[in-house]
Amino acid sequence: MSSLATQIPEIAEKIKDDEFMANVKEEVAATIERFSSRIQEVVQHLFTHPELAFEEYIAHDTICDFFEKLGFTVKRQAYGVQTAFEVLTGEGGRLVSINAEYDALPLVGHACGHHLIACAGMSAFLSLHFALKKANVKGRVQLLGTPAEESGGGKAALLKGGAYEGVDAALMTHPATQSMVDPNPAVTGLGAINFLATFRITVEFFGRPSHASQSPWEAINANDAAVAAQVNIGLLRQQIRPVDRIHGCMLEGPRAANVIGEYTKLTYMARSPTKKTVTALGKRLTACFQGAALATGCEVKITPETCYDDLVHTKALLERYTQIANAVPGQLVLPINDESGPGSTDFGNVSYAVPGIHAFFVIDAPAGTGPHQHGFAAAAGTQDSFERALTAGSFLALTAMDLLVDDVFFATVKDEWETNEKIVENKGASQESADLAIAGH
Numbered sequence: 001m002s003s004l005a006t007q008i009p010e011i012a013e014k015i016k017d018d019e020f021m022a023n024v025k026e027e028v029a030a031t032i033e034r035f036s037s038r039i040q041e042v043v044q045h046l047f048t049h050p051e052l053a054f055e056e057y058i059a060h061d062t063i064c065d066f067f068e069k070l071g072f073t074v075k076r077q078a079y080g081v082q083t084a085f086e087v088l089t090g091e092g093g094r095l096v097s098i099n100a101e102y103d104a105l106p107l108v109g110h111a112c113g114h115h116l117i118a119c120a121g122m123s124a125f126l127s128l129h130f131a132l133k134k135a136n137v138k139g140r141v142q143l144l145g146t147p148a149e150e151s152g153g154g155k156a157a158l159l160k161g162g163a164y165e166g167v168d169a170a171l172m173t174h175p176a177t178q179s180m181v182d183p184n185p186a187v188t189g190l191g192a193i194n195f196l197a198t199f200r201i202t203v204e205f206f207g208r209p210s211h212a213s214q215s216p217w218e219a220i221n222a223n224d225a226a227v228a229a230q231v232n233i234g235l236l237r238q239q240i241r242p243v244d245r246i247h248g249c250m251l252e253g254p255r256a257a258n259v260i261g262e263y264t265k266l267t268y269m270a271r272s273p274t275k276k277t278v279t280a281l282g283k284r285l286t287a288c289f290q291g292a293a294l295a296t297g298c299e300v301k302i303t304p305e306t307c308y309d310d311l312v313h314t315k316a317l318l319e320r321y322t323q324i325a326n327a328v329p330g331q332l333v334l335p336i337n338d339e340s341g342p343g344s345t346d347f348g349n350v351s352y353a354v355p356g357i358h359a360f361f362v363i364d365a366p367a368g369t370g371p372h373q374h375g376f377a378a379a380a381g382t383q384d385s386f387e388r389a390l391t392a393g394s395f396l397a398l399t400a401m402d403l404l405v406d407d408v409f410f411a412t413v414k415d416e417w418e419t420n421e422k423i424v425e426n427k428g429a430s431q432e433s434a435d436l437a438i439a440g441h
């Protein structure tokens with residue numbers, strides 16, 4: 001340390017910080033290198049055994065076995081979710097949650113690359129475990145295995161089960177195509193995109209069957225109810241904003257022309273930029289089904305499904321994440337792409353519970369190929385993508401370390417998140433969307 005630094009406390013403090021983070025970076029890099037081939041075995045196993053929402057038994061067991069073999073205590077089937085798990089490390093201080101997804105898609109396998117999310121999460125957690133020990137600082141890290149992102153909402157179930165209680169911030173990173181992130185090929189990642197909030201219902205119409213020719217007047221036509229509902233929705237679409245979406249389909253219906261159908265079942269979703277706006281849109285969508293029931297004389301049962309919230313962004317967190325990533329040669333990570341989207345994620349629900357970051361890293365998928373396509377699955381299985389996921393994991397590790405040790409940074413993040421108008425609006429209204437769907441029974 002220079003003599004000038006010892007004379008000026010702030011400079012001394014800064015140099016101390018720089019030394020501390022340099023040591024942490026070294027430890028993170030060393031850990032990733034040391035465990036890289038063992039992590040790859042796990043990730044490859046996940047990739048070649050794609051499993052659907054809430055059925056990720058192989059992924060669950062493979063990751064849990066990996067950590068148990070290293071001596072960690074693993075909570076299997078965590079928080080009431082069969083294919084979720086939790087590993088903890090560290091002592092005292094704040095608690096940062098690293099989220100690892102691992103579910104796949106029907107027919108296209110790991111075409112969203114969630115095995116790479118698990119890869120980044122595992123490497124971040126292990127790095128933090130050794131870095132915290134070496135630096136001898138207070139702070140805890142949770143690796144949370146979060147199944148069923150593609151459907152079902154594993155994180156919503158985990159929130160309900162208490163998995164995020166006591167968590168101060170949550171982090172994850174997701175693979176992406178170049179075009180999702182930025183057309184400039186020099187850009188290697190993003191801190192965030194805007195996800196849409198979702199509202200989801202299953203609707204059943206109950207009528208009465210009858211001979212379609214001999215006594216049609218005896219029937220209560222459940223097929224007509226489904227048709228009327230879809231006409232209502234079609235008309236409603238004219239009066240919604242361009243950013244809003246309504247989509248769905250019939251799951252079960254009549255099978256004969258000469259029997260008036262007594263039962264139909266439909267699934268529908270609405271999407272909108274925020275939890276507040278999707279709640280309002282969900283009310284209008286629900287009314288389309290209620291109106292159809294009234295018009296046809298059918299009984300209607302409306303069952304609410306798990307809703308995904310939009311993502312609450314925290315600028316201070318995004319800025320720090322990008323600073324960390326951009327310190328690495330060859331990386332150009334932007335804080336946010338406002339125009340990318342519009343998908344949805346159950347991490348949105350987490351971001352309403354604690355400050356969070358859902359970052360993206362580019363993988364080398366062929367131009368014109370996007371997530372949920374065969375080409376993306378193939379690209380997500382390469383050595384190059386695995387290495388990019390490890391790098392993205394190191395960004396999560398260093399961001400988490402800053403959240404644990406930098407009090408001023410954490411206070412800024414927390415304050416910004418708490419005063420975000422979405423969080424303020426949401427207070428006391430967290431169950432509103434579920435309640436209104438139940439009210440539609």
Ligand SMILES: [Zn+2]
Pocket residue numbers: 111112150371372
């Ligand atoms: Zn996906």
Ligand SMILES: [Zn+2]
Pocket residue numbers: 112113114149174
């Ligand atoms: Zn995904």
